[in-house]
Amino acid sequence: MSDSRIRVLHVVKSLNLGGTEKVMRLLVANLDRQRFNPVVYAAGNGEVGTQLRAQGITTHIGGDILKLLHSFQPHIVHIHRAGWPEPGQLTPMKLAKIPVVVETNVFGHHDPSPAALILDRTLFVSKFCLDRFAHVHGINACPPRYSFLYNPVDTDFLAKHALKNKDFSLPIAGRISRADPGKWSSLALEILPRLVQDIPNFQYHIIGGIPEAYDYVNTHRLDQNVVFHDPVHTDAEVADFMNELSLLAHANDTGESFGLVIAEAMACGLPVVTHPCEGLKDNAQLELVEHGVTGLVARTLEDYVGAVKYLLTHPEEAKRMGQNGQSKAAQLYRMQDIAAQLETIYTELLTLKGITS
Template sequence: MTVNKIRVLHVVQGLGAGGTEKVMQLLACYTAPERFAVAVHSPADGPRAGLLRQAGIQTYVGGDVAAVLERLRPHIIHVHRGGWPEPVLMRPLRLYRQTMHRQGRKAVLVETNVFGRHDDSPGGAALDATFFVSRFCAHRYGQVEGIAVAPPRYQVLYNPVDTDFFAAHALPPEQRDYARPVIGRISRPDPGKWSALALEFLPATVRALPDMRYRIVGGIDEAHRYVAEQGLEDNVEFCAPVLTDGELVTFFDSISLLAHANDTGESFGLVIAEAMACGLPVVTHPAAGLRDNAQLELVEHGITGLVARSAEEYAEAVLHLLRHPDEARRMGMAGREKAQRLFRVQTVVRKLEQIYRELLERCGGVL
């Protein structure tokens, strides 16, 4: 670590293929190396560790985070978590911050609060800033907790997307065949990431469009059973997991729209944003009650995609887009523009760097 740079340590519970880990990776890799020295710590290993190291990011897996803190002496600790109390994770970070302040040194503790949850523990009280990944999460947090959600303590920082990479490597909307009857879905193979809508729209859609293909990344056992029971094996393809943006481009270039369905909703919806960055319209649905609904923040009905509330509406939305390719192209172009404007990784990271600097200025002490 270079002494005259602002030292940043990202802390995350794992280095797997999920969206939380990918967001952390993008923030770490795109932070300006001439002004910041960035490292990552995780108690659990995963495929992103290798990608981080390939990018030149010091990555520490396992061991005691307190030892990593003592070795690196970061000015910024940026923890990525769900938002609820996690004393085992937060205690050493909180104690390090307290020790540095007692020594007259600058140390700031911030979180990316992935699910917009409230932490009323000592770990939560030690935070200098909370970043919500969507306006929806920030609004719900303030509404439910009765807390004024305002800067500098609370801020919205959208999850980053490498829109430049997608623009350079994915098919542009002008060259896409939006009438090709191939649609896709992508998620982790976790029942919590699914909705019955993701399957129940299929029979009616296939009856109306017998040659339609549905490509699924992250298929769960229930999906395999449903496809077999309904005799849809010729219409559904279960695909291997994807990790890199290059693999995502290959998948997105093979489909005409993204079919999103998740009963728990999305606190942001990284796959939705990435599909938009590739010029794909998205079909999604609202989540009930106070569940995550940021998918509706990304997918504006009739602008960047379509919102359906039942299996029948979902099938109609899919068929409408496939049968009206010019409209699908217009939505794909609008989605790509929105992703570039709001989620471009370079823009998000420059905002984050400015927040880091402002927090350090208010912190007192010396670097």
């Protein structure tokens, strides 16, 4: 009996733990298997590959992608990439005459190369990235060529495992990122002496500590107030970490093209403190965190310290913002709904090419 499902090949550089890889996995795993046959190709293997295979998703690691395209014959190839030109990346899709090619443009960059003409849809991960792209490049960024699709979050799981009857007055804040200096802001450390001075028992939990952070904590003798944690690998570990906190303190000078950790904190019912970034840097964190609604936006060091102190000393307000964030995350980022939106996009693009499922 022949398989009449729509064949979709998702392409990503590696299957290591990372935001891009996690988003890809959640999209693939939530496609309707009765309608779609999803397969993943990556140059390198990793923990996300193990997770995919455990969910019954076939993965191809390394090897000739053109050979795979000819053997699998996907109706759709979906590439997850930064958005800028990468020589040779799109050539195999052209050579294999793939009917529909979609990209998730993670960082909102522009690919003006002739190879990019093969793309049928560019999906930005936030409205901010879509709007900035249109403004900077003077492109009418609208369907069918352009649109945005929020990153998926397992909001059901995180909400279910969020601590019930949380005490938002506990003086505990936290942050999660990769252990990469590019994911940090000086705000993340400079707030600490002031907070500890006013709230001596303040605790700051960090996942993704960098050498500068360890040095700062040692130099300022903050080791009794700061706890460094190992990286988390699963949503259960994310939920456990969030359950320790009264708020998420987000600080990243490069900003966020979406803000997966912010969305996960919201899904766990936490209020978020964040800050804007200057110029044309990523600012989707302000799309997720609405000031006074789902958290607080601080523009200066003094504002940031004040925002954290306000939430810790006004637990009912912190709870209200956390509940608002949880509702917003469920409404906009729920992985099952995002995958259903992606299925609609796939179907529409195939129809435009005269291919019906």
